[in-house]
Amino acid sequence: VERRPTIADIAREAGVSKGAVSYALNGQPGVSAATRRRILDIVERRSFRASSAARALAGGASRVVGLTLRRPARTLALEPFFMELVSGLEAELSTRSYALLLQMVADQDEEIACYRRWLAEHRVDGVLVCDVLPDDRRVSDLAALGLPAVVIGPPQASGALPSVWSDDAASLVEAVRYLAALGHRRIARVGGIAGLAHTVIRTDAFTAACAALGLAGAVTVPTDYTGEAGAAATRELLAGSPRPTALIFDNDIMAIAGLTVAQDLGLRVPADLSVVAWDDSPVCELVHPPLTALTRDIRGYGAHAARVLLAALAGEPVASQQAAPAQLTPRGSTGPAALART
Amino acid sequence: VERRPTIADIAREAGVSKGAVSYALNGQPGVSAATRRRILDIVERRSFRASSAARALAGGASRVVGLTLRRPARTLALEPFFMELVSGLEAELSTRSYALLLQMVADQDEEIACYRRWLAEHRVDGVLVCDVLPDDRRVSDLAALGLPAVVIGPPQASGALPSVWSDDAASLVEAVRYLAALGHRRIARVGGIAGLAHTVIRTDAFTAACAALGLAGAVTVPTDYTGEAGAAATRELLAGSPRPTALIFDNDIMAIAGLTVAQDLGLRVPADLSVVAWDDSPVCELVHPPLTALTRDIRGYGAHAARVLLAALAGEPVASQQAAPAQLTPRGSTGPAALART
DNA sequence: CTGAAAGCGCTTACAG
DNA sequence: CTGAAAGCGCTTACAG
Numbered sequence: 163v164e165r166r167p168t169i170a171d172i173a174r175e176a177g178v179s180k181g182a183v184s185y186a187l188n189g190q191p192g193v194s195a196a197t198r199r200r201i202l203d204i205v206e207r208r209s210f211r212a213s214s215a216a217r218a219l220a221g222g223a224s225r226v227v228g229l230t231l232r233r234p235a236r237t238l239a240l241e242p243f244f245m246e247l248v249s250g251l252e253a254e255l256s257t258r259s260y261a262l263l264l265q266m267v268a269d270q271d272e273e274i275a276c277y278r279r280w281l282a283e284h285r286v287d288g289v290l291v292c293d294v295l296p297d298d299r300r301v302s303d304l305a306a307l308g309l310p311a312v313v314i315g316p317p318q319a320s321g322a323l324p325s326v327w328s329d330d331a332a333s334l335v336e337a338v339r340y341l342a343a344l345g346h347r348r349i350a351r352v353g354g355i356a357g358l359a360h361t362v363i364r365t366d367a368f369t370a371a372c373a374a375l376g377l378a379g380a381v382t383v384p385t386d387y388t389g390e391a392g393a394a395a396t397r398e399l400l401a402g403s404p405r406p407t408a409l410i411f412d413n414d415i416m417a418i419a420g421l422t423v424a425q426d427l428g429l430r431v432p433a434d435l436s437v438v439a440w441d442d443s444p445v446c447e448l449v450h451p452p453l454t455a456l457t458r459d460i461r462g463y464g465a466h467a468a469r470v471l472l473a474a475l476a477g478e479p480v481a482s483q484q485a486a487p488a489q490l491t492p493r494g495s496t497g498p499a500a501l502a503r504t
Numbered sequence: 505v506e507r508r509p510t511i512a513d514i515a516r517e518a519g520v521s522k523g524a525v526s527y528a529l530n531g532q533p534g535v536s537a538a539t540r541r542r543i544l545d546i547v548e549r550r551s552f553r554a555s556s557a558a559r560a561l562a563g564g565a566s567r568v569v570g571l572t573l574r575r576p577a578r579t580l581a582l583e584p585f586f587m588e589l590v591s592g593l594e595a596e597l598s599t600r601s602y603a604l605l606l607q608m609v610a611d612q613d614e615e616i617a618c619y620r621r622w623l624a625e626h627r628v629d630g631v632l633v634c635d636v637l638p639d640d641r642r643v644s645d646l647a648a649l650g651l652p653a654v655v656i657g658p659p660q661a662s663g664a665l666p667s668v669w670s671d672d673a674a675s676l677v678e679a680v681r682y683l684a685a686l687g688h689r690r691i692a693r694v695g696g697i698a699g700l701a702h703t704v705i706r707t708d709a710f711t712a713a714c715a716a717l718g719l720a721g722a723v724t725v726p727t728d729y730t731g732e733a734g735a736a737a738t739r740e741l742l743a744g745s746p747r748p749t750a751l752i753f754d755n756d757i758m759a760i761a762g763l764t765v766a767q768d769l770g771l772r773v774p775a776d777l778s779v780v781a782w783d784d785s786p787v788c789e790l791v792h793p794p795l796t797a798l799t800r801d802i803r804g805y806g807a808h809a810a811r812v813l814l815a816a817l818a819g820e821p822v823a824s825q826q827a828a829p830a831q832l833t834p835r836g837s838t839g840p841a842a843l844a845r846t
Numbered sequence: 847c848t849g850a851a852a853g854c855g856c857t858t859a860c861a862g
Numbered sequence: 863c864t865g866a867a868a869g870c871g872c873t874t875a876c877a878g
Contacts (some may be wrong), residue, residue, distance in 0.1 A: 166624045168855055178863045192858095195864060213625050216855035217567070218557035219870045226605075245587050252608040261627070262606045263568075266594040282508040283555050284870095285603070294514040300850055374846060389790040419790040426792060446763040449791065510871055519851045526873055536847060558871035561854045626854095 167208045175208075187212060188222070212260075218284040224372035226262045227255055227471060228286035230273045230397035232293065241387065241413060242322065242443035243460055244292075247314070250464025251290065258472055260287075262394045276302050281309045288471050290365070293361045312471040313465070315407045317482040319359035324474065325482040326467040330360055331367035333456045333488040337410055337438050338371040340490055347435060348379050348407040352395040352420060354412035356458040364412065385416060392416025396423040400435075408436040416447050417453055421495065432497030442491055451494030458488035509550045517550075518543045521658025529554060530564070532552065553601075560626040569607045569813060570598055570628035572615045574635065583755060584785035585802055586634075589656070592806025593632065600814055602798070603631075616645050623651045630813050636701045638663040654813040656805070657770055659824040667824040668809040668815065672687035672702055675711035675798045675830040679780050680713040680754055687841035688750040688778060690721050694737040694762060696754035700728035706754065723747065727758060738765040740776075749841045751777040756788050759795055763837065774839030784833055793836030800830035 169187075175179045178197060185192035186201040193201070204210075218224040229251065231244065231271035246360060252262055264284055267273040277300070277455045288310035290466050291300055299332035301321040304311040316327045341349050351368050354361045365382045372380030383392035383398060396419065399406055409424075417439030421431055429435045431451055441445050442455035474480045515522045520539060527534040528543040535543070546552075560566040571593065590734075594604055601727045605628055608617040616843065619642070622628045630652035633642055643663040646653040655662035658669045683691050693710050696703045714722030725740060727733035734753060738761065741748055751766075753759035759781030763773055769779045773793055779787050782795035805827050816822045 169857095170855075180856075181858075182864065185864095188857085190858095192863070197863085211621065211625065212563065213855055215557045215560035215626055216870090217857075217871080219555065219561050220855075220857040221870065222857055224557070245583075248606065249608060252606065256608060264590065264594065264604045264606050265593060266598060279553060284557055304652075342801055389786050395788070405541070415787065416788065422790055422792045444731050445757065445760065445787065448735070448757070450764045459865085477546065511873095512871080522849085522872075523874075524848065528850095530873085531847090532874095534847070539847085555871050559873075561856080562871075562873040563854065564873055 167210045169210075169212065172201065172204055172208065172210055172482075175204050181257075194358050206452065221284075221473065223287045224284050225259060226261045226284035227251075227261050227468070228265065228277075228280050229292075230265045230267050230276055230289070232267060232269070232273075232313065234237065241415070241441075242445070243263060243413070243441050246443075246460035246479040247292075247464040250461035250466075251468045252464075252470070253461065254465040254468035257369045260472065263394075270299060274300060277304060277307060277309055279333040283308055287475050290314055290471060291323070292357075295357050296359050296362060302375040310384040310478075312467055312474065312475050314467045316359050316363055319499070320482065322441045324470055324480045326456055326463065327468055327482065327484055328363050328463065328485045329487040332375060333440075333490070334364050334367040334410070336370045336490050337456060338368065338377075340492070341408045341410075341438070341496065342375050342377065344436065347377055347499065348406040348408065349377060350379065350399045350402075350406040351410045352399070352412060352416050353382040355385045361412070368410070371484055379404075381406075382396075385412070387413055388416050389417065392419040393423045396420035397427075400424065400427060402428070405419075407434075408438070408496070410415070410438045410440070412417055412440050413444050414441050414453065414455060417455070418445065418449055421449060421453070431495050434500050436495060436499070438490075438497040440488065443489075447493070454493045454496040455491050457491045459486065509552045511552075512555065514543065514546055514550065514552055519845075525835075545672045552739060563626075563647065563818070565629045566626050567601060568603045568605050568628045569593075569617075569810070570607065570619075570622050570631040571607070571634070572607045572609050572618055572631070574609060574611070574615070583757070583783075584787070585755070585783050588785075588802035589806040592803035592808075593810045594806075595803065596807040596814070598809035602810075604816065612641060616642055616828065619649060619651055623649055625796050629817050632656055632813060633665070633807055637699050640701070652727070652813065654809055654816065654822075656700050656809045658705055660705070662824065666812055666822045668812055668827055669824065670800060670805065670827045671678060671829040672706050673682050675782075675800075675832070676706050676709040676752070677713045678832050679798060680710065680717065680719075682751045682779060682834070683752075683780070684838065685839065686750075686778065689719055689841065690739045690746060691725040691750045691752065692722065692744075692748040692749040693721060693752045694734055694741070694754060694758050695724040695726045696729050703754070705720075721746075723748075727754070729755055729758065732759040735765045736763040738762035742766065742769060743770070747814050750838070752780045752782070754782050756781040756783050756785050756795065756797060759797070760791055761789065761796070763791060773837050776842050778820050778838040780832075780839070784830075789835070796835045796838040797833050798830035799833045801828065801839065804828075825829075845846060 169180050178269040204452050291313045294315040305322045311327035315324045319437045384394040438454040439455040442457035446453040446455045511522050511525050515525045528540040544577050633655045636657040647664045655667035669696045725737040781795040781797040784799035788795040788797045
């Protein structure tokens, strides 16, 4: 096992001090352009990479970004969303030589403790925050700690932290208008976890959009995002009288569960019931009928969030940024409202 | 922001040297039992945690475990397997204060370069290796590098590295026997990525099991694990004459795609065609009919692998270990073979 | 069994 | 613009 070069080797080879190499490496003033170029050439040739441990210990950047995920593993694993998001984050981070540190946590206290630890140990340079709540304690604590962070979620809940978000309200309005245009007058929604900021936004948007169109009975049933909960909510909604002719689901796993429940009840989709899913993962096209969905580029969303965090770490001023909203992709699960039943 | 205690603070408070604290912390000889207890009490009380950067730099453990995943994000995101696995790894690692470093890679070269870098930088103490090939270069390189590693996959492909594996061959035999007992004589399989070690094992086991039962036409069509490929393979197999009366899929996303294809072709499941899925994620119960599946505890599998790696890092001798094999969970998608059609 | 000291590989004031 | 030096918080031989 060969010893890898250290900053001292590079310095010796370039005929400068270690400090000069450090300045050249980190793009700081203190070396002339010519020296910098010479140093970076050697760095390149010897494929030198500064030790992250030494860098972190000396107070420099660790080149690691942290992501914590709440525990309920069943939910996480089922949501293609998270793996897509992680994949998007990673794609951006690794091209910039940043690593991603992942930590599952049980609750908010554990999560905040994790942030403190990471900061104290210089383990990470910054973190990404998911699934924010309105008045999320993580947001205020992170700001207080001074740990750079980007919220992946609505700016309404990101406080002083920059956020990357997509306009869920607009997407929901699009879905409601689309269904209304098909003649649906009774639309209900199977929502996500009630406490989350984006769920609140979606629920409010749904209620408002239905009200604006004069649609009554625009109920939202909250769930925990699992298939079981989606199935139960669907059963509850379809047992109502008059029952809804269209259902909007807050993720695709619940939409699939709801589709199956409807079919088991003898309802034809879309003749008797239209179904719209959220987060168009490839499963939506694999079921019968294929699901109309609100599609968004989750990998791109993750990459975007990573870019914003990296910009913040580079000292650039960053503000909340809007990613492209989810767009409706009509497929076989939606159709004209069944007039006979209305 | 308060300064967190360093090892010097603990040493001062305990009235010993920093070295003594270090020995006490790492369970090494060099301190008396009484001193050790006193030190650890103070460590506990002050909630001291050694800086990972300093530890790594000084040649100690970094308390980080690395996991690399090949790029095709669409596949990854769709496979609940990976998120479940990560969740299982994390559950075990975090209780032992280890962190998980995640890196997406494009190919094997990048992956091996990543291992070298991690090792050289002391970024990780060990790694977990997924999706091994027969004669996997990563396996030999890791052994040569001396980077502790555990293979999550068959020991046949893990070389000198310990592996944690489940007996896929046994599971496949169980599925084939179950279908044969239902009267199926023409069973085909939609397989995973042909090059992977566990796919080879499954394919061989499938062929052998069918041969042993005198079942002809036991074809396996390889795929890339995506729903599209699963659908295409299903179409291909169902176009055969005589067509199979039962299909075994190497993951559940393809099973769902196959189910939909069969239904679109006018085949009733299970009356005309039985369907068996692999990796029983909750989606299997959400479709209609619910899928018979080979169920395994993926989180437990991940936790098991993490435990073995941690044991190896602790210097304990470790050997390859078998996890519980996937067990058949019969549901609505399998039934007696359609005699009329045979 | 314990203490004092060197060293890991960086970064960053501080002098020139 | 550059060099020499201290220091980050640990671990680990090396003396006692």
